[in-house]
Amino acid sequence: xxxxYLPDVALADIAFEAESDTVDGLFETCALAITDIMVDxxxxxxxxxxxxxxxxxxxxxxxxxxxxxxxxxxxVDSLLFGKFETKVSPxxxxxxxxxxxxxxxxxxxSLRNDVKAVTMHLFGIKNExxxxxxxxxxxx
Amino acid sequence: MSDVTWExxxxxKPGMQVPARIYATKKLLDNMxxxxxEQVTNVACLPGIARYSYAMADAHWGYGFPIGGVAAFDTExxxxxxxxxxxxxxxxxxxxxxxxxxxxxKSRVKELVDLIFTLVPxxxxxxxxxxxxxxxxxxxxxxxxxxxxxxxxxxxxxPEHVEEGGxxxxxxxxxxxxxxxxxxxxxxxxxxxxxHYLEVQVVDPARYLDRNLAKEFGIVHDDQVMVMxxxxxxxxxxxxxxxxxxxxxxxxxxxxxxxxxxxxxxLPFSSKEGEDYYSAMVCAANFAFVNRQIIVNKVREAxxxxxxxxxxxxxxxxxxxxCHNVAxxxxxxxxxxxxxxxxxxxxxTRSFGPGHPDIPAPYRGVGQPVIIGGSMExxxxxxxxxxxxxEETFGSTAHGxxxxxxRTQAKREVRGAELQRKMLERGIYVKAATMDGLAEEAGxxxxxxxxxxxxxxxxxxxxxxxxxxxxxxxxx
Numbered sequence: 047x048x049x050x051y052l053p054d055v056a057l058a059d060i061a062f063e064a065e066s067d068t069v070d071g072l073f074e075t076c077a078l079a080i081t082d083i084m085v086d087x088x089x090x091x092x093x094x095x096x097x098x099x100x101x102x103x104x105x106x107x108x109x110x111x112x113x114x115x116x117x118x119x120x121x122v123d124s125l126l127f128g129k130f131e132t133k134v135s136p137x138x139x140x141x142x143x144x145x146x147x148x149x150x151x152x153x154x155x156s157l158r159n160d161v162k163a164v165t166m167h168l169f170g171i172k173n174e175x176x177x178x179x180x181x182x183x184x185x186x
Numbered sequence: 187m188s189d190v191t192w193e194x195x196x197x198x199k200p201g202m203q204v205p206a207r208i209y210a211t212k213k214l215l216d217n218m219x220x221x222x223x224e225q226v227t228n229v230a231c232l233p234g235i236a237r238y239s240y241a242m243a244d245a246h247w248g249y250g251f252p253i254g255g256v257a258a259f260d261t262e263x264x265x266x267x268x269x270x271x272x273x274x275x276x277x278x279x280x281x282x283x284x285x286x287x288x289x290x291x292k293s294r295v296k297e298l299v300d301l302i303f304t305l306v307p308x309x310x311x312x313x314x315x316x317x318x319x320x321x322x323x324x325x326x327x328x329x330x331x332x333x334x335x336x337x338x339x340x341x342x343x344x345p346e347h348v349e350e351g352g353x354x355x356x357x358x359x360x361x362x363x364x365x366x367x368x369x370x371x372x373x374x375x376x377x378x379x380x381x382h383y384l385e386v387q388v389v390d391p392a393r394y395l396d397r398n399l400a401k402e403f404g405i406v407h408d409d410q411v412m413v414m415x416x417x418x419x420x421x422x423x424x425x426x427x428x429x430x431x432x433x434x435x436x437x438x439x440x441x442x443x444x445x446x447x448x449x450x451x452x453l454p455f456s457s458k459e460g461e462d463y464y465s466a467m468v469c470a471a472n473f474a475f476v477n478r479q480i481i482v483n484k485v486r487e488a489x490x491x492x493x494x495x496x497x498x499x500x501x502x503x504x505x506x507x508x509c510h511n512v513a514x515x516x517x518x519x520x521x522x523x524x525x526x527x528x529x530x531x532x533x534x535t536r537s538f539g540p541g542h543p544d545i546p547a548p549y550r551g552v553g554q555p556v557i558i559g560g561s562m563e564x565x566x567x568x569x570x571x572x573x574x575x576x577e578e579t580f581g582s583t584a585h586g587x588x589x590x591x592x593r594t595q596a597k598r599e600v601r602g603a604e605l606q607r608k609m610l611e612r613g614i615y616v617k618a619a620t621m622d623g624l625a626e627e628a629g630x631x632x633x634x635x636x637x638x639x640x641x642x643x644x645x646x647x648x649x650x651x652x653x654x655x656x657x658x659x660x661x662x
Contacts, residue, residue, distance in 0.1 A: 053594030057219070057246060058253070058381070060593060084310050107432075114428055120311045121369040121421040150311045157310040158622050159593075160379030160662070162424040163273045165249050166431060166448050185249070185273040185424070186380045186593070 049079040052181070055168065060159065061183040069105070072171065072178040073112055073132040073141070080116055081127055081147075083184065086156035090128040092146040105138035105171055109180065112141055113164045120161070124150045159186050190243075190645045194227055201231040201446075207238040209584075209645050214243055214637060217590070221247030222254075228446045229257050233454075234264025236527055237520055240579055242534050243641035244588035244633060248272070250449030253533035256582040259455065261515060261526045265443070266460045267452035268434060268467070270530035272511040273427045275467055276474035277382075277418030278349075279508050279535075279557035279585075281568060282482060284489065285501040288388045288409035288657065295386060295615050298492045299658040305484040306384060307376045308662035309619030314375035316480045323367050324359035327422075330472035331507075334479045341503070344479065346546040348507040349536060352479075353472045354514060358465035362422075363429045366466075370422025370473055375480035377662040379619065381589075381627060382417040383562055384481065386658035390565065393653035399570060400652050402552045403505050412654055413485050413502075414566055415478055416559045417662070418511065423470035430463040455528050464513070471512055478507055505568070506555035510535050510585035518580050529580050537571035537583035537648045545571075556648045558639055559586045562616065562661060563609065563629030566654045567639045574646040583648040587635035593626040600628050609659075618661040627661060 048066060055061035062079045066072040081087055098115055102108040112132075119125045127147030134141050150157070162185040171180045187193055190211055196202040206226040210218060222245045229251055230239035236258045245254030250269030259265055291298070307314060316339075318326060326333050331352025334340035345352035359367075377384055391408035394400070405412075419426075434451040437459045438444075443452065453460045482504065486497035493500065513530045538545055538554040545554045553570035560566045564587065575581050591599075602621025605628055609616050618624035642648045 051594060053592040057589045057592050058248075118365050118369060118421075118425070121373065122365075124311045124313070126311070152309070152312075157620050159620075159626075160310045162380070162421075163428045165273075166435070166451075167249050169448075183249075 048075045056183050059184055059186045061181065063179065063181045065177050065179040067177060069134045069138065069178055070132045072180060073109060073134060074130040076109060076113055076180065076182060077116060077127065077130045079182070080113055080161060083159050083161055084120065085126050085158055087128045089154060089156045090126060091148050092129050093148045094125065094146070096125065096145045098143040098145060099141060101140045103139065106169065108134065108138060108141050109171060110164055110169065112143065113182070117161050117163065126150060162186060190641050194223070199227045199231070202227060203235050204230050204238050206230050206241070208241045209641055209647070210243045211637060211641050214633070214641060218245060219247050222252045225250070225252040226255060228450060229255060231446060232257070232265055232450065232452055233443070234260040236260060240582065242584035243638040244533065244584045244586055246588045248532060250447055251530065251532045254584060254588060255532045256530065256534045256579060258518065258527040258529045258580045261455055261528055264455055264528060265452035266455040266464060266513060266528055267450060267530065268427050268430045268463060269449045269451060270532050271427070271467060271513050272532050273424045274418035274511055275423035275426060275470035276509045277511040278474060278478065279510065279559050280415040280478045280482060281505040281557050282413045282485065282502055283404050283505055284411045286411040287407065288411055291411050294492055295658040298386060298488060299615055299617050299660060301488045301492060302384060302485060303617045303660050305488055306481050306660065308660060309379055312376050313372040314480065316375045318371060318374060320367055320371050323371060326476055327359055327469035327472045328357040329353050330475040331479050334476055339483060340479050344504050347504040348475055349509050352475055354468045356465055357468040357472055359469055361462045361466040362426060362469050366422050366425035366429065369425050370420055373420040373422065374477055375484060376420060377417050377481065377660065378420055379623060379662045382662040384660040385414045385562065385656050387412045387414055387566065387654040387656050390653040390655040395650040395652055399552055402549060403555060403568065403651070404501065404503060405652055414557065414559060414654065415481055417477060417481070419470040419474035420477060422473045426466045426470045430466065433459055467513065471509060475507065506557060508535050508557050516580070527580065529582070531582055533585050534582050535585045536581055537575040538581045539571050539573035539576045556583055558584060558635065560635035561587055561629040561632040562627055562656060562659045564635050565656055567635065568651045568654065569639065569642070569648040570651055572646055572649055575648060579647050583642045584638055587632040587638055589631055590633055591631040596628050596631040597622060597625045599630060600625050614656050614659060616659045616661060624661050
């Protein structure tokens, strides 16, 4: 799994670290981790697509805003996503993504924790030896 | 300072403006995570902080401020910090009484809890059954429970039994983002997830601590059935905090404010950004009051349907509703002067003593009710505020039991279905949105609430009234 939970980082909440060879891959991995916290992804069908695009001031903010957008769509549109295709601009300030998933179905989906927000705690993207890495702490 | 009061002097860390004060027994202090000491002393470094940076007996690590933290700031020279309020603005507790005896309810607990579970949605991405239009959000978040009373969504005496009379003044919906409004508009009357719960409880005769005080709150017999609700401002408040953390981080560079921890982002309360956050945060706080009100309406409906009596005849009056994640402007006397201060309580409860004008008239002689929620296995407490809290802690005390174990570790220790079965054997019927979520909230993952409550009582900043034992629980 390209993300790993960090149980000792935030007692009351949930933290994970993610890594990928590419920035796009890192964004997709973080998105999948958020889904995994909220639902067993094996119970999700990929029947609905949403296009997401926005601009932020830097790469850190772009990832923060992307993850926040997924949480907003969970509350506003009752959507959870199991598949992501993301394209981050070379400058790291704009994102185009396609998220595929479906509307929450309490009977069929194995739901887990509701994510309230992405926190800034320990947050930031690093490139170590060509691998893109980040730590994310979510308020539960 | 005493066996339950500890101080860390300003020499502990460069930049501390005031000492830090921790309320804890030696045992609680020894077991407190090191993050609390680090964070309570970081808060002591913030501009304009008054008297002390406090950590209550239930304190544990949080974002920037510790959970269980209290800090008051000068309204002119001090700061406001979203991290001192928390993501779940006005997460709080509500306690309603009934005149039912447990013997009348025991055989109906499952039916009752199952019905409430259908009326009060809980868990990931749920929507409430009480629909409002986005165009109503300004009025709702300005007037809180007062708005509910004006629209037949609250009993006449409900607003006065809510902190601040059911709404905090100073709301301005124009300071709230479109995303926050969209997240919140369909979530009224929902419990949420995490550590939020709705519990049917009984007054525990073995720990019936002050019968005379209890009578003041309509608690008049052993095994009296009560309902406790723990939840907050849902996606509305979470988004307000998210939005303003972003604003504050960039604003700090402009004001040249440096903090020891990125999560301590703060700005002068008198700045435009500070005022805007306060107005938006007040909207979220009032949203939470309304959310808990809608839930209470559903609870009254459920009792009425199960017991074939109207809620009035079941005496289902609100005892009180307290915030435990909020920042409010209050007047306090310190250093011999009456001053307006911005009191941040993050995982801490207001604990105003007898005689305070902000306490509803029926309780003014005894003090403000303080509701301390425990884990779903160990029970909860009703306390009252004290004059000593006014003198020592800007009228503040603890809020709950405080976690000691991560969610992952709790799930390793016990499976949800096994916990549910064991709790049923102990006379607690639990209905959970998810089994994983249930395991994460097991009693062993929390501090001993009795020791937390005992500490606050011995310190004199709140006084025990009754202990409440769970018999039915809905876990978000």
